[in-house]
Amino acid sequence: MIHLENVQKTFTLHNQGSAEIPVLSGAGFTVNPGECVALSGASGAGKSTLMRMIYGNYLTQGGRIMIGDVDVVTAEPREILNLRRDTLGYVSQFLRVVPRVPTLDVVAEPLLRVGTPRDVAEARARDLLARLNIPERLWSLSPTTFSGGEQQRVNIARGFAHAFPALLLDEPTASLDAMNRAVVMDLIHEAKARGTAIVGIFHDAEARAAVCDREIDVTAFTPGMN
Amino acid sequence: MSTPLLQVRDLHKFYGDRLGCGDVNFDLYPGEVLGIVGESGSGKSTLLNCLAGHLAPERGQVLFDTRDQGLVDTLTMSEPRRRLLARTDWAFVHQHARDGLRMNVSAGGNVGERLMAVGDRHYGNIRAQAIDWLDRVEITADRVDDRPSAFSGGMQQRLQIARNLVTGPRLVFMDEPTGGLDVSVQARLLDLLRGLVREMGLSAIIVTHDLAVVRLLADRLMVMKSGHVVESGLTDQVLDDPQHAYTQLLVSSVLQV
Numbered sequence: 001m002i003h004l005e006n007v008q009k010t011f012t013l014h015n016q017g018s019a020e021i022p023v024l025s026g027a028g029f030t031v032n033p034g035e036c037v038a039l040s041g042a043s044g045a046g047k048s049t050l051m052r053m054i055y056g057n058y059l060t061q062g063g064r065i066m067i068g069d070v071d072v073v074t075a076e077p078r079e080i081l082n083l084r085r086d087t088l089g090y091v092s093q094f095l096r097v098v099p100r101v102p103t104l105d106v107v108a109e110p111l112l113r114v115g116t117p118r119d120v121a122e123a124r125a126r127d128l129l130a131r132l133n134i135p136e137r138l139w140s141l142s143p144t145t146f147s148g149g150e151q152q153r154v155n156i157a158r159g160f161a162h163a164f165p166a167l168l169l170d171e172p173t174a175s176l177d178a179m180n181r182a183v184v185m186d187l188i189h190e191a192k193a194r195g196t197a198i199v200g201i202f203h204d205a206e207a208r209a210a211v212c213d214r215e216i217d218v219t220a221f222t223p224g225m226n
Numbered sequence: 227m228s229t230p231l232l233q234v235r236d237l238h239k240f241y242g243d244r245l246g247c248g249d250v251n252f253d254l255y256p257g258e259v260l261g262i263v264g265e266s267g268s269g270k271s272t273l274l275n276c277l278a279g280h281l282a283p284e285r286g287q288v289l290f291d292t293r294d295q296g297l298v299d300t301l302t303m304s305e306p307r308r309r310l311l312a313r314t315d316w317a318f319v320h321q322h323a324r325d326g327l328r329m330n331v332s333a334g335g336n337v338g339e340r341l342m343a344v345g346d347r348h349y350g351n352i353r354a355q356a357i358d359w360l361d362r363v364e365i366t367a368d369r370v371d372d373r374p375s376a377f378s379g380g381m382q383q384r385l386q387i388a389r390n391l392v393t394g395p396r397l398v399f400m401d402e403p404t405g406g407l408d409v410s411v412q413a414r415l416l417d418l419l420r421g422l423v424r425e426m427g428l429s430a431i432i433v434t435h436d437l438a439v440v441r442l443l444a445d446r447l448m449v450m451k452s453g454h455v456v457e458s459g460l461t462d463q464v465l466d467d468p469q470h471a472y473t474q475l476l477v478s479s480v481l482q483v
Contacts, residue, residue: 011467057463078258
C-alpha cells in the first residue's frame with residue numbers, strides 16, 4: 001500500500017548562504033495492508049521529514065513514493081488533495097483548526113468530506129470522542145481552548161474517523177495518560193484489522209512493541225550518520 | 227477528471243513600461259480555492275483585477291468554462307457578455323467593504339439588488355432571500371433595513387459577502403477579505419467563508435498577504451514577487467517546505483504567536 005524507492009531529500013536554505021543540507025538519500029521500504037511499521041532512529045535522523053514527504057507536505061527531490069497507485073513525488077497538488085481526502089490520513093502532533101468550529105464537527109469533517117451522511121459521521125465522531133474520554137460537555141466547543149492532552153485526543157479522533165487505507169502517525173501516544181494510551185493502541189489494532197497500512201513514529205517503546213510489526217531505522221538513509 | 231473552471235495562459239499586464247504581472251499560467255478546478263500571496267507591489271492585486279475583467283491585460287488568455295459555450299476567453303468576449311458573466315457567475319469581494327457595497331441603500335437592498343440584476347422581480351422572494359442570506363452571514367433580521375454605514379467593519383464585510391454570494395456564483399475573487407479587521411472578527415469571517423465555499427462548492431481566488439489566512443482557506447498557493455509567480459504548489463507544502471529564496475524569506479519572517 002505504501003512503497004518508497006530510492007527517496008532523496010535536500011534542504012536548500014537560500015537566505016543562509018544557500019546552504020545545502022542533505023537529509024535523506026536512498027530511502028526505500030514497503031508497508032503492506034494491515035501492517036504497522038515504526039520509523040526509528042535518533043532525533044534529527046529524519047523520521048518526521050520522511051513522514052512529511054510521504055504526506056506530500058515536504059517536496060521530494062528524487063525517487064518514488066507510491067500510495068496505492070499515486071506517486072506523491074510527481075503528483076499534481078490536486079491529486080495529492082484527493083489522496084489525502086480518500087486514501088492517506090495523517091495524525092500530526094498538533095491540532096490545527098479554524099477557530100470557532102465545534103469539536104464534534106472537527107472530528108466528523110473527514111467523514112463528511114468523503115460523502116458520509118451527516119448523522120452517520122456524527123455518530124462515529126461521538127463514539128470516538130467518548131472512547132477517548134473527551135467529556136460530552138466539551139463537544140460543542142471549539143478545541144482551540146482545550147488542554148494540550150485534550151487537543152491531542154481530538155486530533156487522534158479526527159485522524160481515525162475515516163477508515164483511510166494508509167495512515168501516518170506522528171507520536172500518537174505522546175502526552176497521553178495510561179488509559180487514553182490504551183484506547184489509542186486499540187484504535188491502531190482496529191485499523192490494522194481493517195487492512196490499513198500504517199507508518200508511525202513512536203518514542204514510547206512499550207506502545208511501539210505492542211502495535212508495530214517491524215521497525216525501519218531511518219539512520220540508514222541519513223547521509224553522514226551511518 | 228473534470229475540466230478546469232478557469233485556465234489562465236501567458237498573462238501579461240504592463241503599466242507603461244513597467245510590468246504589473248507577467249508569465250502567469252495556472253488552472254483552477256471547480257471547488258478549488260487558490261491563494262495568491264506576496265508583498266505589496268508584487269502584482270497580486272493586478273493579477274486578480276485582470277482575471278476579474280477590471281483591468282485589460284496586454285497579452286494572454288483567461289479561459290472561463292461558461293455554462294452555455296464551454297471554455298471562452300473572457301478577455302476577447304464582448305463587454306455586455308462579460309458584464310453578464312460578472313453578475314451571474316462571478317463575485318468580487320473587495321478589501322474595503324464600502325467599495326463593494328452601496329452605502330446609502332439598506333442591507334436588505336444591497337443583497338436584493340444583486341438578485342434584481344439577474345432578473346428576479348418578485349419583492350417577497352427578494353426580501354425573503356435577502357433575510358435568509360443575512361442570517362447565513364450572521365446579521366440578524368432586525369438589521370435588514372439599516373444602512374451599511376451603521377454597521378461595524380466586520381458586519382460590512384459579511385454583508386458584502388452575502389451580496390456577492392446570493393446569486394450563486396461559481397467563482398469568487400477576494401482581495402484581502404480579512405484585511406483591516408481585528409483577529410476575532412477575522413476568525414469568524416474565515417470560518418464563515420470556509421463553510422460557504424464548502425457548502426456551495428465554490429471556486430475562489432484569494433489575494434492576501436496573511437499566510438495564516440491562506441493556510442486555513444486555500445488548497446493551493448501561488449507566491450508572487452515583482453510581477454512573477456516564483457513558486458506554486460499545495461498550500462501546506464509551499465509554507466512548510468518553501469523552495470524559492472523569496473518564499474523562504476516570507477515564511478521565516480512571520481512572527482510566532
